[in-house]
Amino acid sequence: MSAPEIYPLATVPITSHAFSADRSQVAVSFNSEEAQILTRQGPEWIPIETLAEHDKVITSIDWAPKTNRIVTCSQDRNAYVWTETPNPVTGEIKWKPTLVLLRINRAATYVRWSPFEDKFAVASGARAIAICSFESDNDWWVAKHLKKPIRSTVLSVEWHPNNVLLAAGSADMKARVLSAYIKDVDKRPSGTVWGEKLPFNTLCGEYSSPNGGWVHSVGFSPSGDVLAFASHDSCVTIVYPGPTPSIFTVKMNSLPYVTLTWTAEDTLVAAGHDCHPMLFQADSSGWKAVGSLDDVTGSSKSASGFSSPSTPSFPGRSSTPVGRLNNEAFNRFRNADSRGTSGSAALQAGLGGGASGPDGELLTVHQNTITSVRPYDYAPDGTVAKVTTTGVDGKLVVWAVSATPGSLAGKLGSVHLRH
Amino acid sequence: MNNWRRIDIDAYDEDVVHETDLYDPDPRDPATVANDAKQKATQVRSLISRGDIPAALAAVLTDAPYGSQFEDAKNVSLSAVLLILNSTKSTDIPGIVKGLSQDEQDTLMKYLYKGMASQGTEVNGSVLLGWHEKLTEVAGTGCIVRVMTDRRTV
Structure with a gap:
């Protein structure tokens, strides 16, 4: 178990972070209307470019690994797709923004590229999710709205690996799985455990938080067959869909988690107001919290x-x-x-x-709420070996994910771990 | 205030969120629930007189009435819980709290906060705070957060 790499990037909160495909650069937003591109120089991260186009706080950033495009969304109700473009005169390569026509009347809260990188989803306070795809005739990004049956602000979204289904966590205390099928972009998807026919805005699943907490974060397992969500009632819920879905709830003694990411088909990492990332794992008896990635005992x-x-x-x-x-x-x-x-x-x-x-x-390593946890490095077998977290304390931390509860139990030693 | 202040503007909003949209209401009939609550209160009294506090607590915390249509039953249940809390020796509290299931702990925490909010003669602040401290040590801040978010108020 290697020690976490800790990078104090700022003394202000980091609202969002996204790494480039080769992990040499990271796009972060320091709770302002600008995003920074930082590049790694030895043990430090040096700012090399500022993405300035929004005029309100940037709420979320995502970096498409294959097509090398960045998407940002903001409280100014806009999203921009950034591409590296050479200056026609000097040849200098800079990130250039393209406006996306979101047509929402409230703040955009969260954005994620689809797995094939031909669409992205923007969650918003307008009780809607904008599914954006590129229209080459007009050379712009257009949005189609997922509205029903969302009753409140959408706080997070995550794509299913088939590029069609979308999970959404919302402040109406529900996590949903919806179809974001766009005719001109997607091929007809084959059936999944979530449903066979998937026209746009099909509701494939709707799950309430156990004790009325709003849903902060959603995530599909690597196969896309399982959904997990973290809600403000300090619960992590894992849903196996089917005619009678089996739902596992882990009620925590600690403060609520606000972000989670799957690391393998039976493990996930959640983090939030408790300031340290927690590893959850499934065994024959169900799901439970097996330990913290943060070596707090040490x-x-x-x-x-x-x-x-x-x-x-x-x-x-x-x-x-x-x-x-x-x-x-x-x-x-x-x-x-x-x-x-x-x-x-x-x-x-x-x-x-x-x-x-x-x-x-x-x-704990983080000195305040962790707002974002994302996969960073993959093991040869395809599971996530490292995750990164950023939080309100302005730190970026790279954690090794230990998937063996034995070593974690040993590490945690005398600490009582109850859930 | 003027009349317009009294207009229920929500009635004109198609998208208005009703309380029933926020949680699944208790399907039981109010009269049955009120009866159940009274029976449980009697049961609780006899269990207390026999000194079986854990059983009394388990009885009253199982299927506790919640929602706006059960005000009578909720008040009867609160009195029963307060009776239990007041007649428990403070040294017994940690053991009893540990013996509860997680759902029962959450429900007990709801009653503690409801007790603190009410002003009846049966409410003893220091007793409630004592239980609150012990319950928080066992069930953590997560339990308090769940009480705050849960719309199924007891």
Whole structure:
């Protein structure tokens, strides 16, 4: 188990990140209307280009690996497709934007390229998902809307590997699987476990969150036969479709997850307000959380009493049991108030988890909510070997995914892991 | 305020989200549920007198009435839960809380918050806070988050 690679990119939140195909560059947005392209130079990431065209905060970025195109979407209700174009005079290659006609009247929240990279889906607050495809006659991207039966803001989308089905997580407490079949782009898809006939806007599945939490994140398994979603009621739900779908719910003791990604057919990584990525795995008895990718026990050795046997504790939690007044945090705020001493980013983070160590830093690598987890590197057998996370603390972290619960259990050692 | 403030503008909105769209309502008949709640309250009293707190708690936390049409049953159930909470020795609380299933823990947390919000004479703030602390130690912040998001209020 190698240590995570940690890159503090900024002191401001990172709203979204997307790597280039060869992982030498990353597109990130620092909670502003501009996106940065960073390139790797030794242990650092150096900004080389700014994508400036939006006029409100960029909410999501995706980088198509095969066609090398970037798509960004923003609260300004627009999306742009960026392509590398040589300057006709100087020959210098720059990213040039093309406007997409989204026709939505609320902010765009999330964007993802389809697997074949000939379409992309833009989720929005307009109770709709815009499925965008390229119209070569007019040389622009046009959108077709998935509207029914969405009742609220769509927070995330994910494509099925067949390029036709789309999963969507929404603030109406439901995760859905819909058909985004576009006649001129797609070949007629063969039947899947989600359905046989799939005209545009077919609803193939609709699943409620177990305790009324809005659905933050959705994901298809690598085969596309299983759907997982994370909701704000601190639950991760895994759905195996069929005439009688079997649905597994893992209720967590921790704060909710806001992002997840599958790493193999029976494992996924979820992360969120708890500030550390958690590995979930299926076995014969169902799904469960097997451990954190963040070696919180190692970093917590300096924190006295962190894993004293009598007090229940779990990753990301400090010596202060949950439910008690966290004096550490309390004193920091009192000092900030009476003496005007300002805290680090951990101060704000400490609010949610109350899990600060002696110096006020969280015991986890990320010092605040993780907003995005994405696959980074693949093992020879096709499973995801590494994932990247970015969060509100401005850090980019590359994690090794350990799919063997044995080694994780050993690593976690004395930490109680309950779910 | 003027009259226009009293117009129910939602009635003119085709897309309006109703409360029933947010959760699946309890299919049971209000009268049956009210009866069940009363029977459970009696059962709870006899279990408490025998000192079997875990059984009393399990009885009242199973199929707890939720939703807007069961106000009577909900109040009866809350009284029953408060009776249990008030008659438990504080040293017994951690063991009892650990013995509950995850769903029962979530439901108990709902009653704790409902108890804190109500102002009846049977409400004892320090008792509720004691239970809340022990329950949070076992069920974590996730349990509290679930109470906050769940529209199926008890």
